Amino acid sequence: MASPRELPRYVLFAGLPGLLLAMFIIAYPLWRVLALSVADVSRFGKVRGFVGLENYTNILTDYEFLACVVRSLVWTAGVVGGTIFISIPVAIILARDFYGRGLARVIVMLPWAVSLTMMAIIWRWILNGEFGMLNHSLRGLGALDNNVVWLAEAATAFPLQIMIGVLVSVPFATTILLGGLSSVPDDLYEAAAIEGASDWRQHLTLTLPLLRPFIKIAIVLNVIYVFNSFPIIWVTTQGGPGNGTDILVTYLYKLAFRFGKMGDAAVVSLAMFILLMGLTWLYVKLTTKNEPAQA
Amino acid sequence: MSRRKLRRTWLSWLALSPLVVASLFPFAVLLSSALKSPEEIHDIPPRWIPLEVTWENFITMWDDVGFGQALVNSLVVCGLTVLFTLILAVPLAYVMSRSRSQKTKFAQTFLLLTQMVPPMVLVLGLFQLAIALGLVDTLSSLILIYTGFFLAFAAWMMRSYIDSIPYELEEAAMLEGASRLRLLIQIVVPLALPAIAVTAIFTFINAWNEFVLALTMLRSDDKYTLTIQIFSQVGGRYVIAWHHVMAATAAAVVPVAIVFAMIQKYMVRGLTMGAVK
Numbered sequence: 001m002a003s004p005r006e007l008p009r010y011v012l013f014a015g016l017p018g019l020l021l022a023m024f025i026i027a028y029p030l031w032r033v034l035a036l037s038v039a040d041v042s043r044f045g046k047v048r049g050f051v052g053l054e055n056y057t058n059i060l061t062d063y064e065f066l067a068c069v070v071r072s073l074v075w076t077a078g079v080v081g082g083t084i085f086i087s088i089p090v091a092i093i094l095a096r097d098f099y100g101r102g103l104a105r106v107i108v109m110l111p112w113a114v115s116l117t118m119m120a121i122i123w124r125w126i127l128n129g130e131f132g133m134l135n136h137s138l139r140g141l142g143a144l145d146n147n148v149v150w151l152a153e154a155a156t157a158f159p160l161q162i163m164i165g166v167l168v169s170v171p172f173a174t175t176i177l178l179g180g181l182s183s184v185p186d187d188l189y190e191a192a193a194i195e196g197a198s199d200w201r202q203h204l205t206l207t208l209p210l211l212r213p214f215i216k217i218a219i220v221l222n223v224i225y226v227f228n229s230f231p232i233i234w235v236t237t238q239g240g241p242g243n244g245t246d247i248l249v250t251y252l253y254k255l256a257f258r259f260g261k262m263g264d265a266a267v268v269s270l271a272m273f274i275l276l277m278g279l280t281w282l283y284v285k286l287t288t289k290n291e292p293a294q295a
Numbered sequence: 296m297s298r299r300k301l302r303r304t305w306l307s308w309l310a311l312s313p314l315v316v317a318s319l320f321p322f323a324v325l326l327s328s329a330l331k332s333p334e335e336i337h338d339i340p341p342r343w344i345p346l347e348v349t350w351e352n353f354i355t356m357w358d359d360v361g362f363g364q365a366l367v368n369s370l371v372v373c374g375l376t377v378l379f380t381l382i383l384a385v386p387l388a389y390v391m392s393r394s395r396s397q398k399t400k401f402a403q404t405f406l407l408l409t410q411m412v413p414p415m416v417l418v419l420g421l422f423q424l425a426i427a428l429g430l431v432d433t434l435s436s437l438i439l440i441y442t443g444f445f446l447a448f449a450a451w452m453m454r455s456y457i458d459s460i461p462y463e464l465e466e467a468a469m470l471e472g473a474s475r476l477r478l479l480i481q482i483v484v485p486l487a488l489p490a491i492a493v494t495a496i497f498t499f500i501n502a503w504n505e506f507v508l509a510l511t512m513l514r515s516d517d518k519y520t521l522t523i524q525i526f527s528q529v530g531g532r533y534v535i536a537w538h539h540v541m542a543a544t545a546a547a548v549v550p551v552a553i554v555f556a557m558i559q560k561y562m563v564r565g566l567t568m569g570a571v572k
Contacts, residue, residue: 006394006395006396007390007393007394008475010475011389011390011393011475012390012394012396012399014386014387014389014390015386015387015389015390015391015399015402017383017386018383018384018386018387018446018450019387019402019406021383021442021443021446022406022409022443022444022446022447023405023409024443025421025439025440025443025444026409026412026417026443028420028424029417029419029420029421029423029424030417030420031420032419032420032423032424033417033419033420036419036420036423045422045423045426086314089310090311090314093307093310093311096303096307097300097303098300098303098304098307098308099300099301099304100304100308101307104307104308104311104315106556107315107318107319108311108314108315108318109556110318110319110322110552110556111318111321112555113551113552113553113555113556114321114548114551114552115503115504115506115522115548115551116504116506117504117506117522117525117526118522118525118544118547118548119321121525121526121529121540121544122321122324122325122541122544123321124529125324125328125537125540125541126320126321126324128537130339131336131337131338131339131341131537132341133320133323133324133327133341133343136340136341139340167317167318170314224411224413225413228413228415228416230415230506230507231506231507234506234530235526235529235530238530238531249415252415252418252419253418253507256418256419256422257511262419265419266419269416269417269418269419269420272416273412273416273417276411276412276413276416279411280408280411283411284407284408
């Protein structure tokens with residue numbers, strides 16, 4: 001596995017172009033965002049002068065920004081919470097043998113195979129007030145008397161966006177948890193069964209504790225992905241009506257490319273970047289803790 | 296025992312049924328709507344099974360949605376992104392796997408961290424990069440940025456595979472007088488071919504599905520990638536030709552979905568990157 005001695009220098013250099021590009025593609029934009037955050041910037045991104053912390057105070061006193069922070073938290077907690085809540089039982093079911101399990105796995109994983117943008121486009125059609133299949137199906141079930149124009153109001157649009165987010169996130173979380181379950185030795189269950197523990201008891205006392213590290217990883221990774229997820233909300237409502245379904249990412253996009261407030265948008269970017277670094281640090285801590293020093 | 300399995304089958308499907316319905320729902324709507332005529336798609340109430348199955352949407356949407364040009368754009372962007380990513384990431388993965396110096400260890404950790412930065416957070420700065428390079432509204436801007444962002448993932452995925460190729464093989468070849476370059480080309484690359492192929496496919500799909508950057512960089516519709524082109528038929532329009540949108544979506548989604556389903560299990564390894572072993 002590991003090499004017995006260090007590689008000659010020219011071999012190391014072969015890896016350099018890739019490393020440099022990967023660094024550049026992060027470092028340059030980050031530096032630009034920093035520069036923009038303290039600058040007076042025209043709509044087209046031209047820096048007109050230095051304004052110090054003006055953009056920062058702009059954003060921190062912007063009611064819309066604060067509302068977006070709250071909505072981002074609700075969005076992330078809702079999607080990740082819902083995803084984990086569904087994924088744990090689903091993974092436990094899929095980990096044990098039953099007839100048609102292969103088919104069940106394919107169906108559960110299916111939403112993952114389609115890009116978020118395309119999924120959101122389909123859902124926008126499903127949620128159509130007049131011709132959409134959600135109204136039709138709910139009315140068929142007797143759960144609804146009149147058509148609802150789901151996306152016309154934030155009060156109905158936002159929860160549905162969270163639901164779509166959950167549906168597309170379940171496959172990934174389930175896969176992580178399935179990976180964790182496959183590491184649980186079968187004889188552990190057999191021993192528990194011999195002791196007379198019911199299926200239910202086995203899962204509560206054996207599976208869940210063993211799954212815990214994987215649940216943590218699934219939560220942190222999902223928080224990172226979901227917090228920064230743009231397509232579902234942008235495609236279905238573009239953050240509207242009003243700013244009723246805007247989260248930080250969509251607000252950031254609007255500030256920069258709709259309203260031409262590049263400086264303010266840069267401040268939002270930085271705030272998100274710092275938060276992200278914190279989460280990444282948490283992820284690295286979680287994943288390296290149970291791993292002995294790498295050979 | 297088999298009766299127990301039968302009972303478990305019932306319970307399992309029963310418990311999974313809400314999720315199964317919710318997962319299949321959009322796909323059912325996609326197919327049903329793509330096969331309806333423009334008149335029938337506006338029938339109230341809507342039907343699941345079209346009265347008359349029409350394949351015509353797939354032909355008429357080609358021009359109406361501008362599918363052909365967008366498809367070419369997407370293929371160019373994704374193909375070149377894969378090419379450049381592999382050219383840069385294969386040697387990088389090799390160095391990451393074989394070197395033991397502290398500096399390369401540090402570089403690896405750094406690459407892992409960059410993986411966590413979504414382009415969304417830096418979209419402003421990336422747009423400025425495109426301006427600085429004069430690449431706004433070009434496919435090249437996307438190829439450059441995608442390559443930069445997907446490289447780390449690609450290198451990490453291939454690294455873990457190269458780790459499993461015994462170094463003794465290379466040492467033996469070196470005793471025979473083979474150069475390092477020949478080692479890489481004649482031993483490492485052929486042996487790592489499965490990993491390289493999987494990495495290439497992932498990179499392709501990632502680029503194929505990317506939304507925010509393409510939306511930001513591309514300004515004129517003859518440059519749009521497929522995702523953006525289809526989105527542009529929906530976003531900000533008063534009248535939406537849903538039968539065409541659904542047909543175009545189905546045409547764009549189905550091939551990728553099939554490939555994805557085939558190689559999905561490898562994806563998890565890459566995404567969780569050593570965390571799940």
